[in-house]
Amino acid sequence: MKLLNTLLTVTLLSTALCVSAKTSQLNVTFKHIEKNEGNLMVALYNSKANYKGEGSPVQYASVPASAQKVSYTFKDLEKGTYAIKLFHDVNNNGKMDTNMFGIPQEGYGFSNNVGKFGEPDFIDAAFAVDGISAIEIIVR
Amino acid sequence: MISTNSHKNQASLPRRDFIKQSLSTVAVAGISSTLMGASKCFAATNYDWKLGWKSVEQDSFAPIKMKVEGKLPHGLNGNYLRNGPAKLQRDKVRYQHWFDGDGMVQKFSIQDGGITHSGQYVHTFKYKQEEKAQRFLYNGTGTVIENALPGRNNDTINTANTALQMWDSELLALWEGGSAYRLDAENLQTKGIKTWHDELANMPFSAHPLIDQNGNMWNCGFAPYAGKSGKVIVYYIEPKKGLQKSQVIDLPFRGFMHDFAQTEKSLVFVVPPYTFTNGKGKTFVDKFQWQPQLGARLLVVNKDDLSQQQWFELPAGFVFHFGHATEENGNLQVNMCWYDNANLMQQGMSELMRSGNQINADRAFAATVVANMRTGQAKLVKSQTTLEFPGFDDRAVMQNSTIYGVSHSQQALEHADTLMAFTPYDGEVDSYRYPKGVMVEEPILVTAQQIAGASETHAGYILQTFLDVGSHKKSGVNVFEANNLQAGPIAQASMERTLPLGFHGTYVAG
Numbered sequence: 347m348k349l350l351n352t353l354l355t356v357t358l359l360s361t362a363l364c365v366s367a368k369t370s371q372l373n374v375t376f377k378h379i380e381k382n383e384g385n386l387m388v389a390l391y392n393s394k395a396n397y398k399g400e401g402s403p404v405q406y407a408s409v410p411a412s413a414q415k416v417s418y419t420f421k422d423l424e425k426g427t428y429a430i431k432l433f434h435d436v437n438n439n440g441k442m443d444t445n446m447f448g449i450p451q452e453g454y455g456f457s458n459n460v461g462k463f464g465e466p467d468f469i470d471a472a473f474a475v476d477g478i479s480a481i482e483i484i485v486r
Numbered sequence: 487m488i489s490t491n492s493h494k495n496q497a498s499l500p501r502r503d504f505i506k507q508s509l510s511t512v513a514v515a516g517i518s519s520t521l522m523g524a525s526k527c528f529a530a531t532n533y534d535w536k537l538g539w540k541s542v543e544q545d546s547f548a549p550i551k552m553k554v555e556g557k558l559p560h561g562l563n564g565n566y567l568r569n570g571p572a573k574l575q576r577d578k579v580r581y582q583h584w585f586d587g588d589g590m591v592q593k594f595s596i597q598d599g600g601i602t603h604s605g606q607y608v609h610t611f612k613y614k615q616e617e618k619a620q621r622f623l624y625n626g627t628g629t630v631i632e633n634a635l636p637g638r639n640n641d642t643i644n645t646a647n648t649a650l651q652m653w654d655s656e657l658l659a660l661w662e663g664g665s666a667y668r669l670d671a672e673n674l675q676t677k678g679i680k681t682w683h684d685e686l687a688n689m690p691f692s693a694h695p696l697i698d699q700n701g702n703m704w705n706c707g708f709a710p711y712a713g714k715s716g717k718v719i720v721y722y723i724e725p726k727k728g729l730q731k732s733q734v735i736d737l738p739f740r741g742f743m744h745d746f747a748q749t750e751k752s753l754v755f756v757v758p759p760y761t762f763t764n765g766k767g768k769t770f771v772d773k774f775q776w777q778p779q780l781g782a783r784l785l786v787v788n789k790d791d792l793s794q795q796q797w798f799e800l801p802a803g804f805v806f807h808f809g810h811a812t813e814e815n816g817n818l819q820v821n822m823c824w825y826d827n828a829n830l831m832q833q834g835m836s837e838l839m840r841s842g843n844q845i846n847a848d849r850a851f852a853a854t855v856v857a858n859m860r861t862g863q864a865k866l867v868k869s870q871t872t873l874e875f876p877g878f879d880d881r882a883v884m885q886n887s888t889i890y891g892v893s894h895s896q897q898a899l900e901h902a903d904t905l906m907a908f909t910p911y912d913g914e915v916d917s918y919r920y921p922k923g924v925m926v927e928e929p930i931l932v933t934a935q936q937i938a939g940a941s942e943t944h945a946g947y948i949l950q951t952f953l954d955v956g957s958h959k960k961s962g963v964n965v966f967e968a969n970n971l972q973a974g975p976i977a978q979a980s981m982e983r984t985l986p987l988g989f990h991g992t993y994v995a996g
Contacts, residue, residue, distance in 0.1 A: 378635075445686060445687055445688060445689055446685065446734060447709045447713075447734075448713075449639045449640060449688050450639050451639070451687055451688065453638060455636070459635075459636050460636075462636070462637075463711055463773065464711075484636055486635070486637055486638040486642070
């Protein structure tokens with residue numbers, strides 16, 4: 347009986363470790379989509395350095411902008427702190443169109459819906475993912 | 487046809503007396519009331535300055551005939567159109583900065599000796615969204631709104647509230663941070679955003695386009711936030727043909743700019759050391775800070791070749807508006823309303839919104855910058871005359887051209903109360919001071935060209951809107967002979983409907 351209990355405890359602990367290691371999920375709802383054309387190009391970051399462009403996102407997704415509100419689930423995430431940047435690639439040219447002063451001509455957004463006069467800092471866009479999490483982002 | 491002289495010498499004097507008498511009733515009421523006991527005295531002198539920044543609730547003002555005293559000049563037929571922030575509050579949320587209010591166009595239609603007023607909000611993207619939601623949704627340029635929606639770009643919060651310009655048979659409602667809005671000049675209905683070129687969508691387009699002697703438009707867009715140290719874009723636009731050329735110019739620092747001047751050959755700008763460098767600022771306005779150690783700069787751009795630019799150093803100062811400029815033999819003279827600091831932007835605007843007063847902001851003085859294009863030296867010559875909202879006859883600009891504007895008398899330091907004609911060349915002044923309790927707005931010159939049947943030598947008329955916040959609250963328009971302001975208005979149209987104070991207007995004859 348003692349052996350069984352020990353085995354059960356070990357199994358449960360390892361399961362818990364697996365959950366924290368790779369089984370968190372993040373459901374993101376994108377609201378206020380202006381045009382139902384093209385795709386939302388969404389990048390999920392788990393570090394300030396990568397968010398600033400020094401590395402790659404931990405995951406990314408191309409989500410069809412098929413309605414005013416769409417959602418996407420990032421799976422197999424570690425528990426941790428993340429931030430999202432996205433733009434709405436209406437014309438499918440693979441980049442966010444801006445005018446000559448760098449003013450966006452296509453929709454975009456950040457987690458926590460922060461950012462005025464430029465891209466927000468990672469710390470302002472950061473949010474926690476633990477188990478099954480959900481956030482909403484306004485596509486401005 | 488009645489000649490200009492007959493207006494001036496025969497008919498107008500009794501009219502002037504009549505109007506002056508009528509205007510002075512405010513002051514007289516104040517004096518009389520002191521004899522009637524303290525409480526009534528308080529009532530009579532309790533000027534409601536905040537009325538100048540009272541939010542307009544309804545979407546439009548239906549046309550009403552204004553009461554005319556005196557006689558409107560023969561041949562003065564047209565629409566005097568003015569723009570200004572009017573939606574200053576929704577529910578209990580009040581904007582903190584005058585610039586934040588949604589633009590409403592006021593139309594004073596002058597026909598056959600009568601004036602009819604009507605008004606209409608510009609239906610911008612922002613105004614329509616917020617009307618639907620019945621609350622402010624977006625942060626203003628100087629106000630943080632609780633639970634504000636994020637905005638995509640400049641035009642998300644475009645209020646189209648600053649000025650008006652007729653162009654290609656449309657009335658442009660101008661802001662400065664983003665696009666112009668196109669309106670129907672007759673019914674003031676909004677048609678949509680004006681995009682001059684696909685690549686220039688949502689770019690800043692200033693509220694002060696300049697029309698040159700060939701009828702072409704020069705304008706610029708100021709972007710202190712752009713690039714490494716701020717940028718300005720210059721636009722050259724021809725009627726019917728549209729945008730012909732543009733040029734982006736790098737600034738030496740991120741100075742706040744609003745207006746510019748032109749000579750036949752050049753465009754003239756001042757970059758003040760009020761810079762977009764305060765990273766902690768929560769609003770666009772909060773992000774600026776006064777950095778006098780930088781000094782100011784004068785920029786002169788060659789109209790024929792916009793890449794040819796000449797920079798001059800100036801002492802630290804701040805400028806909203808310019809008068810005329812001249813250029814001869816390499817000597818450039820440009821007139822402007824010069825502030826020694828940017829207090830007006832930093833404190834003055836929020837003070838106005840809170841109290842209706844403006845005591846803690848410095849005034850602008852009429853000033854001329856004289857620049858020697860050969861030596862690269864420029865000097866500032868300041869007058870003792872306070873002046874803002876300058877205008878001038880742009881048909882034939884000369885060094886001795888007169889600038890019309892508003893000024894402050896000693897009796898009313900809080901508000902502009904004086905109509906002023908100032909000639910920078912010799913310092914000559916002609917002015918008319920209103921009674922206490924009357925706040926005045928930008929005057930506009932109606933030239934002989936715009937007056938049916940007027941001779942070419944006719945000096946024209948000045949139209950000036952005012953708001954009386956004394957015991958007889960009213961809004962109105964005064965008409966002055968442009969070459970004799972001190973004689974007072976020759977006609978006045980007024981109404982009990984009061985309007986918040988606005989910024990700039992235009993006169994469309996016809």
